[in-house]
Amino acid sequence: MIEPVADLPSSLEPLLERFREGKVTALARAISVVENERTGFQALLHRVLSAGPRAARVGFTGPPGAGKSSLLAGMAAAYRRQDERVGVVAVDPTSPFSGGALLGDRIRMNDLATDPGIFIRSMATRGSLGGLATTTKEVLDLIDAFGIERVLVETVGVGQTELEITAAADTVVVVLVPESGDGIQAMKAGLMEIADIFVINKADRPGADRLVKEIRQAMHLRAGSALKDVPAHHGVDLSRVVAKRRSRDVALETGTWTIPVLKTVAQTGEGVDGLLDAVSRHREWMAETSELVLRRRARAGTRIRDVVDRELRRVAWKSPSVQAGLEDGLDRIAKGSATPYSVAGAILEGLLGSRASR
Numbered sequence: 001m002i003e004p005v006a007d008l009p010s011s012l013e014p015l016l017e018r019f020r021e022g023k024v025t026a027l028a029r030a031i032s033v034v035e036n037e038r039t040g041f042q043a044l045l046h047r048v049l050s051a052g053p054r055a056a057r058v059g060f061t062g063p064p065g066a067g068k069s070s071l072l073a074g075m076a077a078a079y080r081r082q083d084e085r086v087g088v089v090a091v092d093p094t095s096p097f098s099g100g101a102l103l104g105d106r107i108r109m110n111d112l113a114t115d116p117g118i119f120i121r122s123m124a125t126r127g128s129l130g131g132l133a134t135t136t137k138e139v140l141d142l143i144d145a146f147g148i149e150r151v152l153v154e155t156v157g158v159g160q161t162e163l164e165i166t167a168a169a170d171t172v173v174v175v176l177v178p179e180s181g182d183g184i185q186a187m188k189a190g191l192m193e194i195a196d197i198f199v200i201n202k203a204d205r206p207g208a209d210r211l212v213k214e215i216r217q218a219m220h221l222r223a224g225s226a227l228k229d230v231p232a233h234h235g236v237d238l239s240r241v242v243a244k245r246r247s248r249d250v251a252l253e254t255g256t257w258t259i260p261v262l263k264t265v266a267q268t269g270e271g272v273d274g275l276l277d278a279v280s281r282h283r284e285w286m287a288e289t290s291e292l293v294l295r296r297r298a299r300a301g302t303r304i305r306d307v308v309d310r311e312l313r314r315v316a317w318k319s320p321s322v323q324a325g326l327e328d329g330l331d332r333i334a335k336g337s338a339t340p341y342s343v344a345g346a347i348l349e350g351l352l353g354s355r356a357s358r
């Protein structure tokens, strides 16, 4: 059966208490409980999330080796100088992101790793499509609920993950490097759709200015008000398509948020101040408009769907009658008296009643 979310197992009560007292060991422990989906993990999340999101969440994505970790470490160090606590989550099993390997500059990273004001967690992608697993987003929520002001999350942009980062972060920084191809490539990869801020890192290498220019041009094309007044074309009313797009895009088109295209040399820290400034301006813009509220609402919607999916799956495949129906169905398929669809239909009908037989 689905456990009622309000029932926190008594074994987790002390953990909740220590979490609320701000013990870092309790945060780490709560994360393991959630990652391993231990009994009561949803109840634990329910208890700690009641205050709603507060942290400023910044997501970094971009091709492997673009300098995401270096930039992130530079930002983390700056926030620490302002005495803000920082949570860092790296989502990628192949990322050399454990302790000292975060930065090319090991000394600086060692400072970060031993700083009690920085909480670092490295996670493998476990989403079935290579996207951010639901548990990854739940870990971000835990860090937020713990009261850490800044949450920085890094994902390698190699597909679904970079799109999902928008569901996990308030501000998305897309990091490219001169050699990562032209601006049109970035647009094709869908990065244009998710970037709140573009960073061209490794600006010490040739081609950075060209890439900046190309991205700006590509953005003009995309935000191009040309679309707005174009009459219906091939049966598609483009103005309606525009109206349906995310509010962020509308804001972009009306010019209230202009995506900055910044140059950095993360290795030396050059341009990191500009990035900090852009992130803080973006946050102010989101707070002034209804954007932050909308993004958080979208995030909650995604979470509800994820949790319902996860529970449906869990309940379905744990049920003995479903398992029996599956085995029996496989036998019938072997005999030629059923197909995977008729078996699935029967299983669904058993679970959901006649509604399933549509």
Ligand SMILES: Nc1nc2c(ncn2[C@@H]2O[C@H](COP(=O)(O)OP(=O)(O)OP(=O)(O)O)[C@@H](O)[C@H]2O)c(=O)[nH]1
Pocket: 063, 064, 065, 066, 067, 068, 069, 070, 071, 094, 095, 096, 102, 103, 104, 105, 156, 201, 202, 203, 204, 205, 264, 265, 266, 267, 268
């Ligand atoms: N020349 C140059 N090298 C840089 C710069 N920033 C980072 N690097 C180097 O590029 C390499 C990759 O940097 P990371 O910060 O690990 O990049 P990443 O995007 O986090 O890499 P993955 O997590 O593996 O995808 C390291 O050797 C850095 O020292 C830069 O601005 N200029």
Ligand SMILES: [Mg+2]
Pocket: 068, 069, 070, 095, 096, 097, 154
């Ligand atoms: Mg990295």
